[in-house]
Amino acid sequence: MKEINLLKYYPSSKRPIEERGNLISEEDRAVARKFDEEYFDGNRLTGYGGYSYNPKFWTETVKFIAEYYNLDNSSKILDVGCAKGFMMHDLSLIIPEAEIKGVDISSYAKKNAIDSMKKNIYLASANNLPFEDDSFDLVIAINTLHNLPLIDCKQAFKEINRVSSRDSFVMNDAWRDEKGKNSMLKWNLTALTYMSCDEWIDLFEEVNFKGDYYWFFAE
Secondary structure (H helix, E strand, O other), rough: OOOOOOOOOOOOOOOOOHHHHHOOOHHHHHOOOOOOHHHHHHHOOOOOOOOOOOOHHHHHHHHHHHHOOOOOOOOOOEEOOHHHHHOHHHHHHHHOEEEEEHHHHHEHHHHHOOHHHHHHHOOOOOOOOOOOOOOOOOOEOOHHHOOOOOOHHHHHHHHHHHHHEEEEEEEEEOOOOHHHHHHHHHHHOOOOOOOOOHHHHHHHHHHHHOOOOEEEOOO
């Protein structure tokens, strides 16, 4: 288990935390947590404000992930919370014969997924993965598990352990100090389980999570 920023090559921009915090309502959060059209392709108060494929986002990141975990055409990979399958698609471009699957709870995301990956996306929750034990060489869950209530979040970690035969990586909302916590409370739209980095690490130990990890900071 290691802290590693696998998304260090993912493009980032300055987040309007104060502005968004002043505008978002609990009603907006309730809409976002349905993970339907309003979340993916509605306005910025309820989600992405339009979620479409652009190679600039995942191209360098998936190269780094593939190199770090020694992935090749014989690898089996699962993306938990895969949304429209964009990361899956870009992985398939560099390891085209690998078995790449994804799960998401959003039927809207699956229906509107990138064509190359539609057939590989399963409708399922992270706390009940529809796969056999040790099915994958790598299981990835980026900004996904924190969207579950705590009891389901813990189960999701156990499920990742169960279906991974080798490696796994998770990334969740977190903070290192009070300033970071205040920013996260303003920025957070969908997470139901969010805590400090140290508290997450305590949870990893509680559920015997064996994979690697990093954090999403609202900064």
